[in-house]
Amino acid sequence: MSINTATSASLPAVTHRRRRSLAHSKWPVLILFLPPALLLFTVLVILPMGEAAWYSFFNWNGYGSPTQWIGLRNYQLIFRNGAFTQALINNGLIVLVSVLVQIPLALWLATMISSRIKGALFFRLIFFLPYVLADVAAGMIWRFVYDGDFGLVGGIAHFFGADPPFWLADRDVAMYAILGVVVWKYFGFHMMLFIAGLQAIDKSVLEAADIDGATGFQKFRLVTLPLLGSTVRLSVFFGVVGSLQLFDMIMPLTGGGPSNSTQTLVTFLYNFGVTRMQIGFGSAVGVVLFVICVTLAFTYKRVFMRND
């Protein structure tokens, strides 16, 4: 794409001969390198997307070929499904917590350990560790932590002589328990982004602020934060994308339950499409998810990350 625009933009300026030689040099490369990538992309991305869109108009269990055309009924069923609404709300909650809790926390920690204080490297490692862990492993670990019979939470409750809580079994609490794990798992990643961003800030600007008599908080609010703007926007973007993808941590923790209170869009797709062999319905969910992703990604990039 960018190659083409670059070529066409420079075209009027070049001479005929130059153009020929340029074409000569470009084509072999294109012919040699484009097909493999194009083929892979078509077979593994474009085709399945088209198929999913096609299947979404059928009532189909995956056996034989889809024959029962039901038009937009799958889409109607999706938007009438309470679990889908709950999944949307949960995805929103994850974004909200990411913006209001996770990113401020990551930023705060980053400002503390980005400077060369003693033990900074150690803390960086500690805070980054949860992110290195596989999502499924993190889910299983926290399932054990939250367990009221044998887990850490249960143990603490027993120690104080209280009845152990079963947070993951309580439909009003389970989602918050999961949000806690999400923050724990990903704040290190955002913190690393911010550390990188902070290190890119010119020290002389901060020195100038010092000379002007700015307090620590003023320096942060008026100098550091504006200069970190692009990193914050990127961080929020990752938060949104991560929320839409959240699946493998939820499955070991709650599997979407109890009473669908912890479904996300992807676990909804899996639980209601794949495991129930409702391939048509699942495809429709996939299409909806795709539309949401594309809309969010493009709007966000257009509106917030235009200058980054």
Place this chain on the structure above:
Amino acid sequence: MSGMIYRTNLISAAALALMGGFMTAGPAAADSVIRWMHVEQVPTTIALWGAIAKEFEQKHPGVKIELQFLENQAFKAKLPTLLQSNDAPAMFYTWGGGVLQAQSVTGALRSLDTTLDAQGGEWRKSLNTSAVEGLSFDGKVWAAPFRTGVVSFYYNKEMFKKAGIDASKIATWDDFLGTVKTLKQAGITPIAGGGRDKWPLHFYWSYLAMREAGQKGFADAKAGNNDGFAGEAFVRAGQHLADLGKLEPFQNGYLGATWNDALAAFGDGRAALILSFENTPATQATNSTSRKGQPDENIGRFSFPVIGGAPGVVTDNFGGLNGWAVTKNAPPETEEFLRYMASLDVQKRLAKDTQILPVVQGASGEISRPLLKEVADALSKETWHQNFLDQDLGPNVGAIVNDMSVEIVSGGVEPDDAAQQIEDAYSLERK
């Protein structure tokens, strides 16, 4: 369309490549290869199957049998694609029900009637009739029956004694609710439940529905008569389940507990009752904290109680029925092998060493464990065998039955609303 088929082949080729680790090498050496796909995880069982396959290979030169394992969930997810590709296994594990029926309609399977009726119907006659019927659709048999089972209540004798309950007196649902109350009063957690997996609780709804509606009422509901699954009997079944839920009979946090957690709760002696499969004496032990669980002497068993005034009887059984389905392009020796697997001799060995309830008449004599023998007796006297609803009604309606069972018992959805939701879903499946 051709693009789709091509891609399907591509995917299954990739899937097969991934499964390469499970396959034994050298299919080229044999004339025909029977690829046998299963979900069994118990090593001793697989070892015995392997031995049986070897014996068959020796008796039939040129035939090679390859066992392929897929994890349960992966198996269910991959099968639709696999069956439609050229890499379909020759025979695979099935739970019967709506899923098997869906497979049979696509033409991906070969019916077994010819082999069953060969030599004067020798094979067919040797099998339990209910097992054969359970795997038949549209007048044809689509899988070779392999084993069967019954879900019933298992209880901790010591705990019952402590609460002063006589299990043999539990005949009706009201008796059962009384038992739950007595246990609670004695400070004992009455029932171990696995609400996270959902299906363990669908046992309750299913049995209650069977007792309320009876065999005929159930068949009527399937056919869509008398408001189908939204009919009175099914609403009442839900109400009974809600009554149970109101007593808070399960262990703390049961909504987040898996089936294994529930078995552990029973095996550890943290709950007095569990409504469970015939293999509970074994599985409660392996899942318990001590790995020993309750000794067989401390476990008692009783059938799901009846409901006063309702048509369902105590000999109506709810439980699994498994078989082996044969695919369209399977080598002709596949049926021969299945017949060998179902021969009295082999079934006796399977019953003895792998603790299954065999489907061949006369093989259950080999069962030594008293608790399992009791189930075998119940099976031999049964008046109706209802397969698990999440298989029988198909995966979609089955999932809704599972959901609704959990919702009713935890007070999330009213029984009439739940019955309506099940009916709504099933109404789409009736042809």
